[in-house]
Amino acid sequence: MAGALRAPIMAAMSGRGITTSLPKRGLRLARTALHLLHGLWTVAAHFPFYSLPRRRAAVRGWSARLLRILGVQLHAVGDAPDGDGGPVMLVANHVSWLDIFVINAVLPVRFVAKSEIRSWPAIGWLSAKTGTLFIERARRGDAARISREIADAMTRGDVVAVFPEGTTTDGSQVLRFHGALLQPALIAGASVHPVALRFERGDGSLCAEAAYDGDKSLLQSVLAIVAQPDLHARLWFLPALPPDAAHRRELAAAARQLIADRLRP
Template structure:
């Protein structure tokens, strides 16, 4: 009974927050105002607070632009977490646009939807990503191309860094800054997260969204580390495979550190 009441209160609170912020975001989208970049951060912060996701930030967001964040991918919660700590936009697979609730939210945030199988449209998609970065927006890429179990980094696909390669020649200095970001879900109810609770953090593709979302709302009290690594300068003409290798090395090192060390010397997002 108490659990159902908790879920009901979370849903009601999220609806209220959405209705309050929606007019500002719609106005920002309609007139292409910069406010559209900031409003989603407040929604994501509210969502994390209501769901009991406590964020611990390590390192700093790169201040130079253009900037692409390359992050490991564990769950849909990664969107909330990264969106709560920075004003970002996401690169998402096209089918996300059709998801209930999450698809609508992604459109309101002006995410970039890509069709990976559409070879003819690849150039157009890459150019859009490059244009958004050169305009000063921070683009988040999940270079694994899928979600993992949260305990390891899957293969990083160098082809997904095509947007960085396309954006570099368009910048004044011919550089795109690519910053690795490791997301590690470490604790639940203050206890180290073992294999039993790992399904709460991770969201494999074969698990339906609705039951997983309800499970997160029932549990609450999840701690997550967000570690910003040193940015890599990717210059026009540089090799994407070398970039992919450098990102992989740094992401894996940071992920292992925070999963094993569970170091809480970072600041908490507020």
């Protein structure tokens, strides 16, 4: 009898199956909407007059506040690079649309994203105005264009982040990395910094509800996230890989291995 009672009690303590109250979810959604409007206003009215350092500071602060509003506790480990020491590329596993804000809350970067994101309400416009580089995956030959743009951006001092899996997962695995997105690192002579991302509950277990995968819509994903009572985002900046690989596939495989090793239970 005691054993039968212990299981649900332990589940409740770990947060599994437990969600926030409806009023708290509503408050998080309302505050998120207001924060999004504030971001739109800031980018439209102030970004044209901001210096680059001030833009980056604004992106970092806005992203960190968004995570707090959504109830996401951020934990970053390791030294985040910058573009002052030469061209830099971040290479990360991909779990959720939250990944962008988790990284930006620590180090504002320019992301490479699928062109479909440009059509997302508000978020698409914000992404475009804050420097996201969009790739048309359905267009043959677009890889060459985006490769040049990424290399040029890194050469100018921007840190560029890519998700070489090409899709999201529930966070329990790291898929094969496609080497094409790492080609610009070889072109620009950029150091490649693997970044491992994981969303957890308070007890350290994987929180698959934070993932934006499968057939889940953006709205469903947002609702799942605001329902989490104790969501943690863990971000590891791993040792850099020099841009001296013989081929982009070797560089992609090495980056993936470092990330997979870090995330392995």
